[in-house]
Amino acid sequence: MFTGLSAFPLTPFRGEKIDEKAFGGIIRRLAQAQVDSIGVLGSTGSYMYLDREERRRAVELASAHAGSTPVIAGIGALRTRDVLALAEDAQAAGASGVLLAPVSYQPLTEDETFSLYEQVSRELSVPLCVYDNPRTTKFTFTDELHGRIAALPNVGSIKIPGVPDDPAKARQRIQRLRSQIPGHVTIGVSGDRFAAAGINAGCDGWYSVLGGLFPRTCREIVQAASSGRYPEAAALSDRLEPLWSLFDRFGSLRPAAAIAIQLGLMEGPGLPLPLAPLPPSELKEIADLLDSLE
Amino acid sequence: MFTGLSAFPLTPFRGEKIDEKAFGGIIRRLAQAQVDSIGVLGSTGSYMYLDREERRRAVELASAHAGSTPVIAGIGALRTRDVLALAEDAQAAGASGVLLAPVSYQPLTEDETFSLYEQVSRELSVPLCVYDNPRTTKFTFTDELHGRIAALPNVGSIKIPGVPDDPAKARQRIQRLRSQIPGHVTIGVSGDRFAAAGINAGCDGWYSVLGGLFPRTCREIVQAASSGRYPEAAALSDRLEPLWSLFDRFGSLRPAAAIAIQLGLMEGPGLPLPLAPLPPSELKEIADLLDSLE
Numbered sequence: 001m002f003t004g005l006s007a008f009p010l011t012p013f014r015g016e017k018i019d020e021k022a023f024g025g026i027i028r029r030l031a032q033a034q035v036d037s038i039g040v041l042g043s044t045g046s047y048m049y050l051d052r053e054e055r056r057r058a059v060e061l062a063s064a065h066a067g068s069t070p071v072i073a074g075i076g077a078l079r080t081r082d083v084l085a086l087a088e089d090a091q092a093a094g095a096s097g098v099l100l101a102p103v104s105y106q107p108l109t110e111d112e113t114f115s116l117y118e119q120v121s122r123e124l125s126v127p128l129c130v131y132d133n134p135r136t137t138k139f140t141f142t143d144e145l146h147g148r149i150a151a152l153p154n155v156g157s158i159k160i161p162g163v164p165d166d167p168a169k170a171r172q173r174i175q176r177l178r179s180q181i182p183g184h185v186t187i188g189v190s191g192d193r194f195a196a197a198g199i200n201a202g203c204d205g206w207y208s209v210l211g212g213l214f215p216r217t218c219r220e221i222v223q224a225a226s227s228g229r230y231p232e233a234a235a236l237s238d239r240l241e242p243l244w245s246l247f248d249r250f251g252s253l254r255p256a257a258a259i260a261i262q263l264g265l266m267e268g269p270g271l272p273l274p275l276a277p278l279p280p281s282e283l284k285e286i287a288d289l290l291d292s293l294e
Numbered sequence: 295m296f297t298g299l300s301a302f303p304l305t306p307f308r309g310e311k312i313d314e315k316a317f318g319g320i321i322r323r324l325a326q327a328q329v330d331s332i333g334v335l336g337s338t339g340s341y342m343y344l345d346r347e348e349r350r351r352a353v354e355l356a357s358a359h360a361g362s363t364p365v366i367a368g369i370g371a372l373r374t375r376d377v378l379a380l381a382e383d384a385q386a387a388g389a390s391g392v393l394l395a396p397v398s399y400q401p402l403t404e405d406e407t408f409s410l411y412e413q414v415s416r417e418l419s420v421p422l423c424v425y426d427n428p429r430t431t432k433f434t435f436t437d438e439l440h441g442r443i444a445a446l447p448n449v450g451s452i453k454i455p456g457v458p459d460d461p462a463k464a465r466q467r468i469q470r471l472r473s474q475i476p477g478h479v480t481i482g483v484s485g486d487r488f489a490a491a492g493i494n495a496g497c498d499g500w501y502s503v504l505g506g507l508f509p510r511t512c513r514e515i516v517q518a519a520s521s522g523r524y525p526e527a528a529a530l531s532d533r534l535e536p537l538w539s540l541f542d543r544f545g546s547l548r549p550a551a552a553i554a555i556q557l558g559l560m561e562g563p564g565l566p567l568p569l570a571p572l573p574p575s576e577l578k579e580i581a582d583l584l585d586s587l588e
Contacts, residue, residue: 016375048399049373079343080567081310105342105397105430106547108568116568136399138432253400273374274410275400 002157004036007211012266033215041074063094127156147180162191296451298330301505306560327509357388421450441474456485
């Protein structure tokens, strides 16, 4: 479940409610494309904007539409109490794994983060992926802390933000982290721009926003990079440069929403207020590229 | 309500519940010290960690114990839908004003922030204070945006983070902001270290964490600075340097919790998990100072 391509779809909204029909369609499309897992309620799935019942329902829907593809569900919340409740809900609703970031309003200390993972991991009956996302959590993991958390029961993977541009440095970065964690814990790269380079540097998979929109395109990259055909993977990734550049400028959520609307995967605006998708005019420059994918 | 000393108390927890007895005691102590307003459910009041019913109850308790002192209630939430519901609850529970930050998981764009304030301000029947706190919201206001928001109906104040150290620059900063906003909108400084300097630079008041713990000490600073006795205000503030230094190193919430426990205002740990107060050992160096206050 925690290797290969994990696609992180949007949770489409219609007004203030989840658009269940559109969500089901998005999930089925990913399962048909044979992604290795589906990561619902990640940052791209707007997990922090959904209430408990919405989150339970999203996992239930995803599990129903994913067929045999494993569903990983985001369970992050500001309060440990709520994370525990969300973990129970996600497991009961059919999640095969859970994803947990040290989300914060008050950025957490290292001790607080460790104790959060300690309390949550021991209550789980499915494996957990540690979600390292300093941009949204305002928390920076050290490799040493990753090692302590990865040694906790039920921890199965770490979702890291990108890797250094330089291939030697990227490889060193993954080797250093790998040296701190048990052998069964996988490392997946996120920051879509870094996918090919990350797998080339030794990551076991890609936790992918773009995979939620263009799963076949992203599978090609993962397959090339995982089979040691790095120049091919890099070329496939480089072709998407206009997309990476859009994600650099606007983050990935708002462009992903605009693309999903353009692809007809959901209706606009599609995000819970106050969030808004990127205006369609911003996609004009990449229209040809989008048309050429899948 | 939006001038002078606004004291921002902690919301004390006992296990996973608000410690209502301790909270009532904290509110009464502030009212007795004749602070100008009480800001419940600010960052120090852990607002983002409380669910809707806990927040409603906290405002109800504060209003009941504050006597004639106006209560300002934090209504920030990630979703516009929830902010609107919290605004209704706070007003119904007795708040005289509300405080709203552009809180985020995905940092908001300028347009999203403006539309949030636009939607919320027009539904209010009490005045709103714009809460500018880039550390926790990951959003930086421009003065121009402050001006557009301050011109919306029901906006009464802006709570800014500190001011530049240099008095001339601090005065310029306040004058520049003041030139963008209507005359009836006040400017209050936060970042306790900057209180005396901020009022000296032209701020109308102090939105104060320390005021929630040592209201009389903080009133002295406000009174001196507001009466043009700046050297006296600065000397009173400088005396608290060991506290400011603690806040610089650890943020203000965790030290404030440790001090409240030491003062007997609440029982430890007092904060909702995963948050933890500063260990008492960290207060040893400032024990004499704490003993000497109030």
